[in-house]
Structures are given as structure tokens and as C-alpha cells.
Amino acid sequence: MNSLDLIVFFIYIGGIALFGGSFFKKSRTSSSYTMGNNDIPGWVVTMSIFATFVSSISYLALPGNAYQSNWNALAFSLSLPIASLIAVKYFVPLYRKINSPSAYTYMEQRFGAWARIYVSLCYLLTQLMRIGTILYLLALTLNAIVGWDMVTIIIFTGLVVSIYSMLGGITAVLWTDAIQGIILIVGAVVCVGFILFNMPEGPGQVFEIAAENDKFGLGSFSLSLTEPTFWVVLVYGIFINLQNYGIDQNYVQRYMASKSDKEARKSALIGGLIYLPISAVFLFIGTSLFAYYHSAATLPIELQDIDKGDSVFPHFIVNALPAGITGLMIASIFAAGMSTISTSFNSSATVFLTDYYNKYFKKTASDKEGMRVLYISSAIISVIGIVIAIAMINVKSALDAWWKLSSIFSGGMLGLLLLGLFSKTKNVKGALIGVLVGILVIVWMSLSGTLFGEDSLGASFHTYLTIVFGTAAIFLVGFLISIFNKKTDEIYEN
Structure with a gap:
């Protein structure tokens, strides 16, 4: 990264932090901190739901998958229209009717306190691992690009996101998510344009090379249950996305922050559907990179191992993009990760206040006490997430196993x-x-x-x-x- 790239990157980081912190005066009560002030535009909630779907994992993994194999991962995205329609019909009206900051109030109403504790605890554990994993991946990416110390990157990123999400509450999270969603879309589209118009024989060469190597395939259509066939990935996507829409605090909180039932349904539907074409853009980046590098006489030595598909996009960003655009792309990767982390900070603190403190410690807590609990729990969650991310540097395999189990549970x-x-x-x-x-x-x-x-x-x-x-x-x-x-x-x- 040269000076211009660093300037672009740090302007983005500083701008997001200042913008998020500017909502401090609008988030001085526990209600406004967790559900907003009923004044957030519908497009902001829509983009926030989209940004919650996209993390730095998918921003790097989808191009990597397409580079290595084909568009099998698109089957996951094709499940979103199904999940979105079910959410609009059943989930959004349910939570808007209950009118609680927590997604897990319904569990207690339906089955008793044990169900609320079980589900909210599952959520908190998975969010901690999610925060740690994404912080680790962001640090790994920036370390590979500029060589900065990973621990420093993890601590810096974690603190920046925790500060603006704590100061601005859900309003800051939603607005910064919306801005970050726009940045990552712009970054992806710019990248596609650059690759297409830098092919030796023009944009059409991408499609020629991709077609020759069956890079646009959607995977096997067999009925096997032992391989990631199109049908297995599609069904998996339906269940995962129903879980996101139906019982994930990150999404339910956005329904509650919407101005009306109509706006909530509209945001849930469109926010999910946006991910479908954008995921196709990410996959097309991977396919285009395959064509870009295989159109050259010699494949770069760093990419000669096909198993290193996840490294192809960062390699391209560093070595092929012009000054300034590299900074924009790294900012896009951070945008994807930071939007997910900020959501986890705010939503986890909301769950702790609503499902634990107000239920079992002090049912008549004042609003001032509630805000104190939200701030303290946000700080604790951010510290634990940072510690998990740092631990992943040395014991990643053990934590990978726990991350897999926590997701499965x-x-x-x-x-x-x-x-x-x-x-x-x-x-x-x-x-x-x-x-x-x-x-x-x-x-x-x-x-x-x-x-x-x-x-x-x-x-x-x-x-x-x-x-x-x-x-x-x-x-x-x-x-x-x-x-x-x-x-x-x-x-x-x-």
C-alpha cells in the first residue's frame, strides 16, 4: 500500500468512527439505544439487513470459491427469496406484535424461561465466536497486504467499532451499516470493471475462458447427501436464512427499529434480496480473476496452488489495482467486517440487558442503570471478542472446531x-x-x-x-x- 491507499483507508476508518459517534445524543436511553427513535429511514434499515448478510468472510470466500471451482455457492443465495417471503409473512409480524427489544421474549412466552435462556445463550456464544473470527480474518488480510502486526490490527479494529457502536447505539449501527454496504458494493463493481477492461483480448475473454473451464456451473444436481450438490447447498441455505430471519437478534432488532409494520416487511424482503445479485458479483470476481490470471503466459507463483483460492482476491488487490483503488478495496473488506461486528456488539448487549439483567437481577432498573448495563456489557463483549481473535492467531484449529460446533448448535x-x-x-x-x-x-x-x-x-x-x-x-x-x-x-x- 502506498501513501494514497493509506490515506483512503484511514479516511474511511476515521469517517465511520466519527459518523457513528455523532448519534450519541440520539441514543441516551435504553429504548433508543436498542430500538432507535422510530425515525430511521426505510432504506437505511434495508441496507443494514443486507450488510448484516455480508461479512468479510463472504467478501473473500465467494471469489475464492468461484476461482477454485464454480458458482455452486450461488445455490445458497438462491434460497434467500424463499426465506425472505416466509420472514415477511410469519416472522416480522410476530416480532412487531410482541414489541420487545429481544428476539427471545417470544421463546419464554411460548415455552417458559428455560427456552429463553437456552436460545439466548446459544446466540451470545455464537456471536462471541463470530466477532473473534471476523476480527481475526480482517487482521490476517491486512497483515498479508501491508505486514502490520496482527495483534495491533485486532485491538485497533475492535476498539474503533466498539466505541462508535457504544456511543451511537442501534441508530449508529444501522446508519454505518448502510454506508458500509454501499462502499462494499461500489468496491466490488469497480473491481469487476477493472478486470474486464484489463483483459488482453477485451471483456469477452473472461467469458470464453470461464466457459472453457466450466466456471459458471452450479455444481452437481444429483440427489447425493454426501457432497455439496446444488440441492444440499440450497436446502442448507433455506435453513440458515430462516434461522437468520426468524431467531437471530441481529435481524429481529432491525424489524423493531423500522418505522412501521409495512416498512419492516419491506426492509426484510429487499434487504435479503439485494444479497442475491451482489453475491453473484462476488462470484463473478472470482471467475474473472481465474480468467485474468490464466490469460497470462505464466500464473503468478503465489497462485499456482489451486487450494489457495481465498488468497487470490487479496493478491489481486495488492498487485494489480492502481493506487487509491487498492485503498478503496481494503476499505470495502473492512466495511463488510465492521458492519457485522458492530451489529454483534449492540445486539449482544441488548440480549444481556433484556434477557438477563432485567429478568433476573433488577426487574425495576431505571433507565440510567439500563444504559450503564448496556455500556458495560458492550465493553465486556468487545474485550472477549478481541481476546478470542488474538487467541486464534496461535490456536486457530481448536477455535475453528468450537466455532463450527457453536454454529451447528x-x-x-x-x-x-x-x-x-x-x-x-x-x-x-x-x-x-x-x-x-x-x-x-x-x-x-x-x-x-x-x-x-x-x-x-x-x-x-x-x-x-x-x-x-x-x-x-x-x-x-x-x-x-x-x-x-x-x-x-x-x-x-x-
């Missing part, structure tokens, strides 16, 4: 929500037994390969199907028990 969250929506009785017994069975299924599928060998039945299914089977087990077991207990169980009145 969150499948129980969606199963409970679906059971609550479609079971007509209170069904507390069915929900509890369903969760226990679902966890056993998840553990069986996750650990079968380690405990019983790769040829065991549990290990024969692709890992993407773990959330599918775990969620289905919770719902089906709980629903069947509700049918058998219909005569003795109380009817749930929504």
Missing part, C-alpha cells in the same frame, strides 16, 4: 421457533424433549467421524445437513408429542 434455535409457530398447544414437554433429541442428532452427526470413523452413518452426510436434520428433529419430535398430548395440554393463545 444454533440449529436448535430455529427448531424451537418453528415448533412455537405451528404447534397449537403450549407443548412445553414436547419442546423440551424435542430440543434434547435435536441436540443428540447434532452431536451424533458432528462427532461420528471422530468417534466411529469416516465410514460411520453419521459421518456419511455432508456437514451442511447437520442444521437441517437437527432442526427437523426438534420440530418433528415436539410436534408429534403435541398431537399425543392434545387432550391434556393447554391451547396456546397467540
Whole structure:
């Protein structure tokens, strides 16, 4: 990075921090801090939902996947219209009616306090690992590009995001998310244009080379459950995105920050749908990079190992883009990561205040006390996230395993929500037994390969199907028990 790139990058970081902090006066109460002041434009909430879908992981991984193989990952994005429509019809009206800052109030209303604790704890654990993972990846990227110390990058990034998200509350998070979403889209489009018009034989050469190497394929359409076929990725995407829309505090808080029910439904629908074409742009970047480098006489030595697909985009940013554009692209990567981290900080603090402090420590806490809890919990969450990110530098494999397990266990969250929506009785017994069975299924599928060998039945299914089977087990077991207990169980009145 030369001086111009550094100027562009630091102007972005400083500008976002100052812009987010400028909402301090609008976030002085716990209600405004967690749900806003009912004055946030619909387009801002829409872009914030889109930015929450995109992290630095997808910003780098999607081009890497397309470079290595094909557009199989697009099947995940194609699940979004299905998940978005279900969210608009069922999830958004449900949470707007409950009118709570927490997504997990409904769980207690439906099944009791244990369900609220279980689901909110799953959420908090996964968010901590999410913060740590993204901070680590941002530091890894910048370290590879400019050689800065990773610990310094992690601490600096974590502090910047925590400060503006704490000062400005959900309003700052939504507005900065919207700006960051625009920046990452602009960065991706500029990158595509640069590649196309720098091909030796013109833009058409990208499509010629890609077609010759089957780079636009969507993967196998077989019915195999052991490989990431188109159908496996599509079904996985439906379940993951239903979980995002239906039980993830990050999304539910955005429904509540919308001005009206109509605006909330519109933002949920469009915010998710925007991700579909933009993910296609990310995949096209990977395909274009394959054509760009394979149109040369010699492939750069750093990219001769096809397994290093995730490094191809950073390599291109550093070595091919002109001064200033490199800074913009690095800012785009940080935009994707920072929007996700700021969301996790604010939403996790909201869950701690609403689901724990106000429930079990001080039910009559004043607004001043509530703000103190939000600030302290945000600070603690940011520190833990920074520590996890630093730990990943040396013990990444162990933390990768925990990140995988924590993500898989969150499948129980969606199963409970679906059971609550479609079971007509209170069904507390069915929900509890369903969760226990679902966890056993998840553990069986996750650990079968380690405990019983790769040829065991549990290990024969692709890992993407773990959330599918775990969620289905919770719902089906709980629903069947509700049918058998219909005569003795109380009817749930929504």
C-alpha cells in the first residue's frame, strides 16, 4: 500500500468512527439505544439487513470459491427469496406484535424461561465466536497486504467499532451499516470493471475462458447427501436464512427499529434480496480473476496452488489495482467486517440487558442503570471478542472446531421457533424433549467421524445437513408429542 491507499483507508476508518459517534445524543436511553427513535429511514434499515448478510468472510470466500471451482455457492443465495417471503409473512409480524427489544421474549412466552435462556445463550456464544473470527480474518488480510502486526490490527479494529457502536447505539449501527454496504458494493463493481477492461483480448475473454473451464456451473444436481450438490447447498441455505430471519437478534432488532409494520416487511424482503445479485458479483470476481490470471503466459507463483483460492482476491488487490483503488478495496473488506461486528456488539448487549439483567437481577432498573448495563456489557463483549481473535492467531484449529460446533448448535434455535409457530398447544414437554433429541442428532452427526470413523452413518452426510436434520428433529419430535398430548395440554393463545 502506498501513501494514497493509506490515506483512503484511514479516511474511511476515521469517517465511520466519527459518523457513528455523532448519534450519541440520539441514543441516551435504553429504548433508543436498542430500538432507535422510530425515525430511521426505510432504506437505511434495508441496507443494514443486507450488510448484516455480508461479512468479510463472504467478501473473500465467494471469489475464492468461484476461482477454485464454480458458482455452486450461488445455490445458497438462491434460497434467500424463499426465506425472505416466509420472514415477511410469519416472522416480522410476530416480532412487531410482541414489541420487545429481544428476539427471545417470544421463546419464554411460548415455552417458559428455560427456552429463553437456552436460545439466548446459544446466540451470545455464537456471536462471541463470530466477532473473534471476523476480527481475526480482517487482521490476517491486512497483515498479508501491508505486514502490520496482527495483534495491533485486532485491538485497533475492535476498539474503533466498539466505541462508535457504544456511543451511537442501534441508530449508529444501522446508519454505518448502510454506508458500509454501499462502499462494499461500489468496491466490488469497480473491481469487476477493472478486470474486464484489463483483459488482453477485451471483456469477452473472461467469458470464453470461464466457459472453457466450466466456471459458471452450479455444481452437481444429483440427489447425493454426501457432497455439496446444488440441492444440499440450497436446502442448507433455506435453513440458515430462516434461522437468520426468524431467531437471530441481529435481524429481529432491525424489524423493531423500522418505522412501521409495512416498512419492516419491506426492509426484510429487499434487504435479503439485494444479497442475491451482489453475491453473484462476488462470484463473478472470482471467475474473472481465474480468467485474468490464466490469460497470462505464466500464473503468478503465489497462485499456482489451486487450494489457495481465498488468497487470490487479496493478491489481486495488492498487485494489480492502481493506487487509491487498492485503498478503496481494503476499505470495502473492512466495511463488510465492521458492519457485522458492530451489529454483534449492540445486539449482544441488548440480549444481556433484556434477557438477563432485567429478568433476573433488577426487574425495576431505571433507565440510567439500563444504559450503564448496556455500556458495560458492550465493553465486556468487545474485550472477549478481541481476546478470542488474538487467541486464534496461535490456536486457530481448536477455535475453528468450537466455532463450527457453536454454529451447528444454533440449529436448535430455529427448531424451537418453528415448533412455537405451528404447534397449537403450549407443548412445553414436547419442546423440551424435542430440543434434547435435536441436540443428540447434532452431536451424533458432528462427532461420528471422530468417534466411529469416516465410514460411520453419521459421518456419511455432508456437514451442511447437520442444521437441517437437527432442526427437523426438534420440530418433528415436539410436534408429534403435541398431537399425543392434545387432550391434556393447554391451547396456546397467540
